[in-house]
Amino acid sequence: MTMEAYRYEDGSISYPGHPIGPDGSEPVDTVDLSEYTAEVITWTTSTATPPGVREPNTLAIVEFDVDGEPVRAIGQATSDDIETGDEVEPVYVDELRTPGKGIREPDSQEWDGYRFEPV
Amino acid sequence: MERVAIIGSSMTQFGQRDAWIRELLAEAGGECLEDAAVDPTDVDHLYVSNMASGEFEGQTGVVNALAHDLGAIPAYTERVDQTSSSGGAGMYAAWRSVASGASDMTLLVGGEKMTHRTTAEATDVIASLTHPCEYKHGITLPSFAGLTARHYLERFDAPRESLGKVAAKNHKNGVDNPHAQFQKEVDLETILESPVVADPLRLYDFCPITDGSAALMFCPESVAAEYTDDYVVVSGIDGATDTHVVHERPDPTIMGGVVESGEGAFDMAGYEPEDIDVAELHDMFTILEFLQMEGLGFAEQGEAWKLVEEGYTDRDGELPINTSGGLKSKGHPLGASGVAQGVEIYEQLLGEAGPRQVEADVGLCCNVGGFGNCVITTIMEAGA
Numbered sequence: 001m002t003m004e005a006y007r008y009e010d011g012s013i014s015y016p017g018h019p020i021g022p023d024g025s026e027p028v029d030t031v032d033l034s035e036y037t038a039e040v041i042t043w044t045t046s047t048a049t050p051p052g053v054r055e056p057n058t059l060a061i062v063e064f065d066v067d068g069e070p071v072r073a074i075g076q077a078t079s080d081d082i083e084t085g086d087e088v089e090p091v092y093v094d095e096l097r098t099p100g101k102g103i104r105e106p107d108s109q110e111w112d113g114y115r116f117e118p119v
Numbered sequence: 120m121e122r123v124a125i126i127g128s129s130m131t132q133f134g135q136r137d138a139w140i141r142e143l144l145a146e147a148g149g150e151c152l153e154d155a156a157v158d159p160t161d162v163d164h165l166y167v168s169n170m171a172s173g174e175f176e177g178q179t180g181v182v183n184a185l186a187h188d189l190g191a192i193p194a195y196t197e198r199v200d201q202t203s204s205s206g207g208a209g210m211y212a213a214w215r216s217v218a219s220g221a222s223d224m225t226l227l228v229g230g231e232k233m234t235h236r237t238t239a240e241a242t243d244v245i246a247s248l249t250h251p252c253e254y255k256h257g258i259t260l261p262s263f264a265g266l267t268a269r270h271y272l273e274r275f276d277a278p279r280e281s282l283g284k285v286a287a288k289n290h291k292n293g294v295d296n297p298h299a300q301f302q303k304e305v306d307l308e309t310i311l312e313s314p315v316v317a318d319p320l321r322l323y324d325f326c327p328i329t330d331g332s333a334a335l336m337f338c339p340e341s342v343a344a345e346y347t348d349d350y351v352v353v354s355g356i357d358g359a360t361d362t363h364v365v366h367e368r369p370d371p372t373i374m375g376g377v378v379e380s381g382e383g384a385f386d387m388a389g390y391e392p393e394d395i396d397v398a399e400l401h402d403m404f405t406i407l408e409f410l411q412m413e414g415l416g417f418a419e420q421g422e423a424w425k426l427v428e429e430g431y432t433d434r435d436g437e438l439p440i441n442t443s444g445g446l447k448s449k450g451h452p453l454g455a456s457g458v459a460q461g462v463e464i465y466e467q468l469l470g471e472a473g474p475r476q477v478e479a480d481v482g483l484c485c486n487v488g489g490f491g492n493c494v495i496t497t498i499m500e501a502g503a
Binding site: 014015016041042043044045046047048049050051052053054057059060061072073074075076084096097102103104108109110111112113 | 174238239240242243244246247250251252253254255256257258259261262265266267268269270273314315316317318319320364365366367371
């Protein structure tokens with residue numbers, strides 16, 4: 001499992017990857033963000049969570065610096081002891097949310113991924 | 120191109136209703152036909168704005184059902200789904216149908232039936248619009264609001280109380296709206312001490328889950344004169360999108376769809392933000408009122424909270440915002456909300472808003488889908 005982002009022809013990187021990048025070109029490379037640390041841009045603790053989601057659910061938008069190129073990602077945090085500006089690292093979790101509890105078809109997407117843990 | 124007029128409106132009681140989606144749509148649709156004095160067989164196009172009747176109720180095909188229930192057969196029918204901006208998108212579809220010459224009489228009915236679901240279930244239906252990378256983390260629309268609100272408050276050094284004042288203002292306005300879900304004032308202390316939903320936002324920063332329906336009747340201005348002397352015209356309308364994945368936007372406090380659709384609507388109407396006398400903004404969350412005020416040019420970036428603090432957006436302020444009570448007080452039946460925004464501006468421009476009436480020649484509504492994923496901005500003014 002990797003936290004795969006796409007790099008596009010203009011050098012920009014997005015997470016998740018898309019068939020077409022911001023410059024209109026196709027992706028040319030991938031980057032595994034799980035090998036990097038990131039800075040918390042903002043966070044929240046959600047107390048009204050949908051079926052199959054832990055409660056409370058602390059979430060963060062973080063920004064990675066991949067060789068000078070900023071890349072943002074969103075995800076669960078491992079703790080609610082988190083502040084804007086904190087350095088975090090991705091930690092693999094095999095099931096972020098219980099498949100089949102919510103409205104989304106379980107086979108339509110993956111359910112594992114990375115939480116952000118303060119370094 | 121001939122101008123497009125609106126000659127009738129209606130809105131059901133918003134709140135927890137016994138009626139199901141077909142009944143809600145038929146109630147608003149029938150009342151709008153009556154208000155406009157239009158025979159159902161004269162309706163050329165019938166549009167229904169609805170996000171998720173299949174997911175909420177197991178009832179699809181609602182627009183054909185409505186045509187039958189209203190006696191509007193053989194009108195052309197189309198369902199418009201743009202999540203929370205389905206109502207605004209319906210206004211755009213209705214406007215296009217008339218502006219293109221395809222229809223001389225278009226009825227738009229927006230509606231949603233939600234309250235039979237638990238809050239968790241309804242939240243999940245709405246959150247199903249998110250990208251798989253968001254959905255698997257349990258991200259909801261309220262959590263996007265919490266993330267954005269924290270960023271806004273920290274970055275622009277805005278006080279938490281300013282968001283509470285948006286809720287207090289809109290609840291105060293809703294007291295005079297007989298169709299609103301909540302017709303009661305809520306004081307700032309209660310708002311700021313209500314349970315946390317998505318830190319730093321609390322219960323009163325969020326709109327409720329709601330059943331309801333609203334409708335508008337569109338026709339060419341030349342046809343409007345056959346029915347009434349009191350009508351409004353759509354001066355400008357535009358829709359735009361932003362990224363599906365919310366965190367990919369360069370600036371979390373700028374909704375590109377608001378900016379783009381606003382510029383398009385202002386260009387078409389030939390107006391500037393300072394020409395707007397009254398506005399309905401999509402306050403699904405209090406923070407959204409700030410982001411739309413700034414995206415539409417009513418305030419500089421990071422400054423909208425100051426206008427709210429000054430009372431600039433109060434009913435007796437320079438730019439009254441959400442005189443209807445907004446989604447916050449009126450409620451948010453997803454597909455109905457954009458249409459209900461139009462109903463409020465229609466009534467304000469015709470002087471029919473009763474105790475909510477403000478002095479207004481030009482009004483604007485901004486209907487936001489997803490977390491700014493799709494946006495429709497509409498500018499209206501009194502006709503003739």
